[in-house]
Amino acid sequence: MSAELSFANALLSPDAPCPPGLRAWNGSDPAKRFAIYRNNVVVSLVDALADSFPVVQALVGEAFFRAMAAEFARRSPPRSPVLAWYGAGFADFVAEFPPTAGLPYLADVARLEWLRVEAWHAADADPLPLAEMAAQLADEAALPTQRLTLHPALRLLRSAHPVVSLWAAHQSENVAAALGAIDFADAEAALLVREGLEVAILRIAPGAAEFIDRLLRGAALGEAAQAAAPFDLPATLGLLLRSGAVVAMTPSGRAA
Amino acid sequence: MTNANPPRALARGAAPATLPARGGVGLKPEHFRHILETRPDIGFFEVHAENYMVAGGAFHHHLERIRADTPLSIHGVGLSIGGEDPLDEAHLDRLAALLARYRPESFSEHLAWSSHGGAFFNDLLPAPWHAGTLARVCDHIDRVQERLGRRMLLENPATYVEFEASTMAEADFISEVVSRTGCGLLLDVNNAYVTCVNHGRDARAYLRALPLAATGEIHLAGHARDVDAAGAPLLIDSHGAPVAQAVWDLYAYAISLTGPQPTLIERDNDIPAFPVLAAEAHAAEIVMARHATLEAA
Structure with missing residues (x-):
């Protein structure tokens, strides 16, 4: 085994002995010195996860979160030096983590926070200019055939749990009161859009989420609206346009 | 809104080729707004390359604006130049x-490894x-300089253990790398x-043994104090405290050997308000100015 391999293996195994071949100038036990590396690695990865999943941490408490994140870090260390993308598998890990079985909504809160990270770092795009938008909307006959190009930062999450309310509660002044007002039987859909440089997380109706999901898959406006469950189409379109989430509108049959 | 193009001043080729021999500060997202609102007179900013390897959003928005009128150093933390992979x-x-x-x-990286078998340890x-x-590190640096089409600076490490397998002194190792690859030295005085201290050596003698003529930048940072299993001091490169007095003293000594150098204040933990770092x-x-005054006298 190479020196680097035994060093690497011992970094992620809390009970592994100090790797061989290390020494200290004063003959002291190198295990104490090696422990600094082991600690740095796990703490830095847990810190990275804590940055990306603040509401999950708030829901379970810091000590529990750090223990859970350390477990994840040891099992699934990053595969890339770009740490912004570390944590893509964290929600699935949370869903399967036995100690959180009593918090069925926790994995979806993690999914929502991960989508927020994706939206935060997604590519920039200019919203459709108002004049162009007005011109496209004026042609009512062509409206159902319009295909919308949505902003690269836009994300959707449909959950069986009240994920938007849980997230929003942790942004409020009185978290306990906000949590107390949540009906945990509610299913919620989230729309994430970038407003300026910030990511907004909005609760939308299930039908509106289905509609936007179909738009994302390339359906024309009419097709997407008809296929979805009842929802307020003008309000949903207005929301997308106001939040700068529509980058282009192209009538079907024309090149995008 | 799109960030596809570099700032205009740079596109015109107005950027100087090197960092100025002034004080610089590591750019943290916590300080974006303060910097853009107050436009402090800072010699240069430095960012970690990996933090900006995302498509768009707030990080690029702010860096483009800050970079437009301030020299920039990009400092990599993920290439694993010392690694077996x-x-x-x-x-x-x-x-x-x-x-x-x-x-x-400037572009710089570390004499260290951070990935093994595809896993990244941060x-x-x-x-x-x-x-x-030595052979591996030189091969890696050759490849980096070839791919990036520029000279890189290599940073001396902060370490807590030594290896029984070592046959060279660290400073000699670094001198050999600089001589074989033509890379420059990022002299991290705190490291x-x-x-x-961690290996019972004389820091001034260590500095004198480094290839100081290749210095392109200096780093200063704070460290934390611990003790090893024998009770001897064990310092940890925490980047979480002000620069220690002993490191300022060693820095003054380094400047007496290298002359004025672009000098970065690194702070990655317990980040204070921007004016503290400025x-x-x-x-x-001031240390560099004092050196220049003594030289002139």
């Missing part, structure tokens, strides 16, 4: 794209100083101090 070509591609976008005056890990590591950058400029 082959260099990650996809990561090199990302670096090349980032450097093309921002045209920094720490700067130590390697034995021997012929095998030099931490490493010398004051440390200013303190470095």
